[in-house]
Amino acid sequence: xxxxxxMPGLDPVIxxxxxxxxxxxxxxxxxxxxxxxxxxxxxLDMTAGNLSTHLRKLEDAGYVQITKTYQRRTPVTYVALTSxxxxxxxxxxxxxxxxxxxxxxxxx
Amino acid sequence: xxxDETGAxxxxxxxxxxxxxxxLIERQQREVHRRLxxxxxxxxxxxxxxxxxxxxxxxLTYPTAVAVRLPAAVAIAITVVLFAxxxxxxxxxxxxxxxGLRGPSQAAGAMYGWSWGLGFCALGVVNTGVTxxxxxxxAVTLLWSGSSLLLVGxxxxxxxxxxxxxxxxxxxxxxxxxxxxxxxxxxxxxxAVVALAGGGGLLLAAGYFALRPPRPRP
Numbered sequence: 001x002x003x004x005x006x007m008p009g010l011d012p013v014i015x016x017x018x019x020x021x022x023x024x025x026x027x028x029x030x031x032x033x034x035x036x037x038x039x040x041x042x043x044l045d046m047t048a049g050n051l052s053t054h055l056r057k058l059e060d061a062g063y064v065q066i067t068k069t070y071q072r073r074t075p076v077t078y079v080a081l082t083s084x085x086x087x088x089x090x091x092x093x094x095x096x097x098x099x100x101x102x103x104x105x106x107x108x
Numbered sequence: 109x110x111x112d113e114t115g116a117x118x119x120x121x122x123x124x125x126x127x128x129x130x131x132l133i134e135r136q137q138r139e140v141h142r143r144l145x146x147x148x149x150x151x152x153x154x155x156x157x158x159x160x161x162x163x164x165x166x167x168l169t170y171p172t173a174v175a176v177r178l179p180a181a182v183a184i185a186i187t188v189v190l191f192a193x194x195x196x197x198x199x200x201x202x203x204x205x206x207x208g209l210r211g212p213s214q215a216a217g218a219m220y221g222w223s224w225g226l227g228f229c230a231l232g233v234v235n236t237g238v239t240x241x242x243x244x245x246x247a248v249t250l251l252w253s254g255s256s257l258l259l260v261g262x263x264x265x266x267x268x269x270x271x272x273x274x275x276x277x278x279x280x281x282x283x284x285x286x287x288x289x290x291x292x293x294x295x296x297x298x299x300a301v302v303a304l305a306g307g308g309g310l311l312l313a314a315g316y317f318a319l320r321p322p323r324p325r326p
Contacts, residue, residue, distance in 0.1 A: 028141060032211045032212045034210050038210065080211075
């Protein structure tokens with residue numbers, strides 16, 4: 001199967017390496033948990049600029065929620081997956097599985 | 109700099125096949141679990157060492173079948189240093205685990221951490237209060253070793269339930285059993301039971317968690 005370029009049925013917001021990695025990291029958190037921007041950046045080994053760009057695209061799609069707050073007068077940015085984001089991620093994985101060649105039937 | 113950025117972007121945005129995409133998801137999931145995961149062995153190893161060597165040293169201050177005899181001061185020094193180190197290592201590991209995270213898992217973890225401190229404060233008050241009424245020395249010793257292991261066991265049962273970890277729950281049951289047996293072993297046998305069964309169980313748990321691959325958070 002030569003699946004090159006934007007594949008039909010695959011969410012283009014998620015189907016890009018960097019954003020896919022962001023989604024995987026956020027989906028790995030306990031439901032309802034939020035992660036700070038620097039910890040997420042460290043988790044993914046991404047530059048701050050690169051991560052911001054991709055987070056903005058994910059936020060525009062409604063997949064992530066970005067909360068800016070203060071802790072001891074220092075600004076802190078928290079990132080978390082939204083419920084539509086989690087659903088989109090699960091749909092994306094289900095769509096990928098459908099694109100795989102069918103597995104061998106046992107005994108066939 | 110802009111050339112670098114373009115290069116990185118081209119590479120990152122290069123299209124993925126379904127297979128590549130699924131492989132990337134799996135790789136990234138493993139990496140995230142590894143980096144977010146706590147080194148759980150650090151919650152058990154230092155305590156196992158403290159139980160085994162600390163209570164083992166106290167056991168050796170009594171005249172027993174073992175040929176070695178330790179002065180009480182040495183045994184107490186070993187025990188205090190090892191237990192203080194275990195408290196520090198556990199507290200630092202626990203605090204580091206939540207770095208950069210907030211939400212329900214952090215609240216649950218903090219409450220669980222505090223249950224250890226609260227539980228042992230209450231245990232100290234109760235045991236001291238009972239002891240003040242006048243108990244034989246051996247009874248005081250057995251009261252402390254038995255009740256401490258009982259509390260440790262119950263807290264591991266709770267931890268197993270909270271973190272959905274059957275192994276930790278099993279360790280809790282083992283500590284309850286060790287605590288009960290220690291009381292019937294008498295003095296100084298109770299110290300041998302706490303050191304070998306309690307400390308040994310904790311060290312086995314540390315080994316198990318060191319070898320177990322990182323798991324997703326519940």
